Every structure is written in C-alpha cells, then in structure tokens.
C-alpha cells in the first residue's frame with residue numbers, strides 16, 4: 452500500500468489518533484482497504500500525514516486490539532479478514548441501478564526551433580528517472596501473440612483491470628472513494644474533460660471557473676459555450692461567496708495546486724464548496740492534475756474524498772507522475788453522470804491505447820509504480836528545494852516574490868524590476884532560458900498586476916536549475 456490519506460483536523464475535539472483510527476476502520480469495514488493488505492509503516496504514515504508517530508502508533512494499537520488489523524513480525528501491519536459491507540457509493544445515492552444499461556492540447560515546453568539551454572517547461576518530467584527497462588519488459592509482454600487482442604479496440608470505459616488499479620491507487624494517495632465502475636479512462640485531461648462536458652451539457656449552462664485557467668481547458672470551455680463566471684483567487688483558493696452569488700450549476704477548480712498560480716484550496720473552503728454543491732444540486736469538477744506531489748505540511752485529501760453527496764467529478768492524469776507521452780487520464784464519475792455515460796449521451800470513443808493501458812496496469816500491479824512514485828516524490832522535492840534556495844540566494848538585488856510553492860511541479864515568480872511580463876520572458880530567452888507567461892491564462896485576457904512568470908522544474912537537472920536561475924538574474928538585472 453502506498454499511503455493513506457484521511458482528513459485530520461487538529462481543531463476538532465476528537466484526538467488525532469481517534470480520527471485516524473475511525474478513518475482506517477471505516478475504510479476496512481467498507482472494503483476499500485482489502486483484506487491482507489499491508490498498511491504503511493508507522494514511520495512512513497506519520498511522515499506522509501505530517502504528524503508525530505504517536506497518533507499513528509496509537510491508532511494502529513487500537514485497530515490491533517479490536518482485530519481490524521494484525522501485526523506480522525518483521526513485516527508490518529496487515530488488514531485482517533473482517534466482514535465487509537459491499538462497496539457502495541459513499542452517499543445517499545441509492546437509486547436502483549438495475550435500469551442502468553450495461554456498460555485541445557497546448558505546448559508545455561519550448562518548441563523544437565526554440566530549444567533553449569534551460570527550459571523551465573512546466574509539462575516536463577525527469578526523463579532520466581523513467582524506468583525504461585521495466586516498462587519495455589512489460590510492454591513486450593503485451594506484444595506476445597497470446598495477447599494479440601490488445602491490438603484491437605479496448606473496453607469503452609478503459610481496461611477493467613487498470614481501472615481496478617486506479618481505484619485502489621486513488622484511494623490510497625488522494626482518499627478518493629469510488630469503485631472501478633465509476634472510472635473512465637481517457638487519452639489526456641482535455642480528452643477526459645471533453646467527454647465530461649458532453650455529459651454535463653444537459654444540466655449545466657453556467658459554470659463558475661477559477662479566474663486563471665490552463666489554456667487547453669479554457670479553449671474547451673469556450674468551445675462548449677458555457678456561460679463562464681470567473682472566480683477571484685486568494686491565497687487559500689477561490690472566493691466562495693462568488694460561487695454563491697453566481698448562477699453556476701458547476702464549478703471547475705484545481706484545488707491541490709491551482710493552475711497556474713499554485714495556491715491550495717483550504718479545507719474550510721473545500722467544505723463550503725461541497726455544501727454549496729449539495730444545496731444547489733450542482734457539480735464540482737476537481738482537476739487534480741499534480742495532486743500526487745506535496746512537499747510540506749499534511750496532504751490535503753481531495754474534494755472527492757470529502758464528498759458524501761456525489762457532487763464531485765474527479766479528473767486526473769498520469770502525465771506528471773509518469774510521463775505525458777502515454778496519454779492516459781481518467782475521470783471518476785458520480786453515479787448520475789455514469790448513467791448518462793452508459794446511456795450513450797456522448798460521442799466518445801476510447802482513445803488511450805489498449806497496449807499502453809495494459810502495460811500501465813502491469814506496472815501498477817507489480818509494485819513498480821509505487822516505487823517509481825516514491826522515488827519521484829523525493830526527487831522532485833529535492834529539485835523544488837534547490838530551485839527555491841537558488842532563487843533566494845541569487846536574486847539579491849531584484850525584488851521578487853516566490854509563490855505557489857510546496858506542491859506540484861512548478862512555482863511562480865512575481866518580479867518587480869520595471870520589466871513587463873513580455874520583457875521578462877524575452878530577456879530570459881536571450882540568455883538561453885525559457886520561462887512562461889501567466890497572463891495568457893486569465894479567462895478574459897488581461898495582464899496580472901505584477902508581472903508574474905511560471906517556472907517548471909520537473910525536467911531540469913539540479914545543476915541546470917542553478918545555472919538557469921543565475922542566467923535569469925543576469926537577464927533581469929540588465930539595464
């Protein structure tokens with residue numbers, strides 16, 4: 452098991468260890484943590500949750516005493532075989548399922564002509580760390596004659612075994628509660644959102660959207676002609692009053708690491724947003740595109756994991772945690788939308804290659820994915836810290852704020868040196884460094900008050916990060 456991601460709240464009267472105990476017990480009883488599954492060690496879980504070891508140890512003790520888990524010498528804690536309720540939606544949605552029928556990309560790094568020495572592209576990942584040999588071995592297995600069916604079209608919703616792996620993974624890493632039936636595999640986030648917007652179109656005409664939004668998403672929203680209600684961004688995410696003051700029937704958010712500005716939606720606001728969605732029978736679209744990477748503080752569980760009313764659609768991708776080239780993303784649909792999907796209210800065809808899907812499933816099943824993810828978390832954490840140190844150390848004479856830190860694969864620099872955003876980007880380029888503008892992401896194009904540029908760090912080596920920052924300092928200090 453990779454991790455467990457409950458919501459822990461120190462302001463509650465209930466002690467942290469009891470909150471953790473209740474969460475794990477609930478997940479075991481509901482069958483979302485299968486029997487004989489090894490739980491994270493006390494040391495690892497306490498590090499992941501940002502708490503001391505004591506509450507974790509106490510919670511495990513309690514679960515041991517009550518027989519929910521067992522301890523195997525020199526191996527760890529495992530879930531015991533307890534009688535479980537069948538996996539059901541975590542909600543009041545009890546509708547009879549018997550009548551449910553069976554079952555614009557943009558560039559994230561510089562173009563070929565533009566190849567710069569130091570490209571802080573925010574879509575890049577660390578290629579040297581990709582486990583090519585393992586991947587090749589598994590892919591070769593998929594290409595054996597006995598697997599020739601993988602050369603044909605796959606299941607419309609995506610490979611069923613891969614969906615099982617994803618459901619388990621999302622539960623562990625982001626607290627998402629779903630069955631594999633609710634998952635639809637897509638060929639990248641825009642492909643998944645395109646499908647989602649088709650399913651929503653009947654119920655949603657007005658959508659509240661973070662004021663700045665990824666440009667591929669922006670293009671899709673415009674294409675679907677939603678009446679867009681922009682939401683201002685504060686240090687803890689969107690302004691909830693603006694959602695209440697809108698006529699929106701859905702909200703689009705990037706709560707883990709707002710794109711592009713990098714703030715995290717606070718737990719308070721998450722709960723208010725979920726209340727709004729419940730009161731208005733509205734949907735929340737949660738794009739958790741780089742939610743796997745959080746470098747300090749406690750992991751904030753996804754909105755989906757806090758949702759008891761099936762209002763959240765969870766959208767995710769393997770582009771950051773693995774590599775963008777496989778083009779594999781997924782939607783976790785509430786049952787109402789799943790019904791729309793099954794009824795064929797879309798022109799969707801499943802585009803993610805069955806061979807890549809199967810390879811990914813084998814990769815996840817083998818435990819290699821878990822190992823890769825752990826390695827990348829620590830590598831990106833290191834790069835993130837090196838980037839911040841370099842900026843703080845090098846930019847002594849320029850007034851700069853660093854924002855959007857602590858998670859994801861990019862940060863932002865607010866620069867006050869008299870240059871506008873275009874000049875910042877261009878002078879950097881003259882020194883062989885590519886940084887990215889942010890004003891292009893606002894729903895109604897406008898310049899941000901203080902010029903702000905975006906720097907991804909996933910694809911650069913530690914040395915290149917340092918050199919790139921030194922060159923930026925030279926570019927932006929020049930008279």
Ligand SMILES: Cc1ncc(COP(=O)(O)O)c(C=O)c1O
Nearest residue numbers: 639640641665710740768770780
């Ligand atoms: C907000 C957002 N969502 C999703 C993605 C990834 O999309 P895809 O799954 O198409 O690679 C990105 C890429 O940077 C992004 O910025």
